[in-house]
Amino acid sequence: MYPDRVVANIRAFERIFTSAGVTGAIFYGKKANKAACVVRACAEAGCGVDVSSADELKAAKAGGIRGRDLMVTGPAKSDVLLQMATRDDALIAVDDLDELARSSTIGGPSRVLLRVLPPRSNSRFGMTEDELDLALRLTDTDSIRLHGFSFHLAGYEANPRADLALSLIERCHEGRRLGHPMTTISIGGGFGVDYVPSRAWETFLRGVNPRWFHGDRAPHPESYYPYHCPIPGPAMLAAILERSNLADRLRRSGIKLAIEPGRALLDQAGSSVFGIQGIKTRLAHGLPYHILTVNGTSLSLSEQWFDSEYLPDPVLWPQRPGNTTPTCVGGSSCLEDDMLSWRRIPLPRSATTEDLLIYPNTAGYQMDSNESSFHGLPLPPKVVLRSSPDGRQFDWNLDTDGFPI
């Protein structure tokens, strides 16, 4: 993990808010990576954290995040989580009326955003128009301070986010007339990451067929993450703010725009490193290829668990000349399906058990969302890389909740 990069990614989003003249608030979507060093980077950068369990909330506070800089999301939150959030003065994204009613009995006041079910969406999250109306009209302004709205859309498009935010500005004015502060609209996460150049991605999509994969097992073409993203992270925020003068409308209404990026704050902030335990040679369609077994499992490369595959090529280390060798990669468990890469990757040489295989840019969701100690294997440790102030030297320690070892 390289937390300096997280700070740089936060700064890049902040610059977009500043140049658009909009008051912004960034909450790191914590589920995208569990490392303590990421939360500490957020605290250092003055950025908030978006949590959805008591444990995530505690971890964020242990990493130095102030209660006011926490956002609490997730459906049907437990009473304990609602109480912790209220006591810490966190923003609570309330997902339905029952949660709102339970929050009002805590003795707050609780600071609340109402989560919106997007139009024409069949998401299980958020409230319908009628439910939002009831919430605005019936909420007791002593026990609940309604601070605005939040949503989180599927996909990676700027326009639907801008359009929904615009429509919620009107509703904020309505809420203010009813006595609520209505300070904030949160447009959630889903800021894309540009993993590979457009040429590489187009070439892959044009050529991909089952014969590229071990056992001819290609994922469904529609299940791939869009690994080339033409308008990633901060550029996507800029596009959202430019659409229909959203920036101007927010400024004139005195409304803060909150974002909850997970993956985008982790762009280039970590890689997964595997040792190679064994190498086999097999034939497919008349051609030889290698199957590597690495000292880890596909639980450390989560895309397999969405019936898909993490496509950026791993790097074989050390880099040495050799003959291109088609290679797929299996985990060290006894499950046939435990493959990190079914695709025969054209490694630049034949691998040996002395080498490392390094999957790049895996901090966002890949490396630890699904980790478990399956087979009694230990959870992979995280190494935190830090650079000296002049950027010329690196030091490292293991990621821990408390103090560097």
Ligand SMILES: *Cc1c(COP(=O)(O)O)cnc(C)c1O
């Ligand atoms: C997962 C999630 C995020 C982060 O999403 P990314 O795609 O990683 O940016 C933000 N907000 C909510 C409510 C989420 O569930």
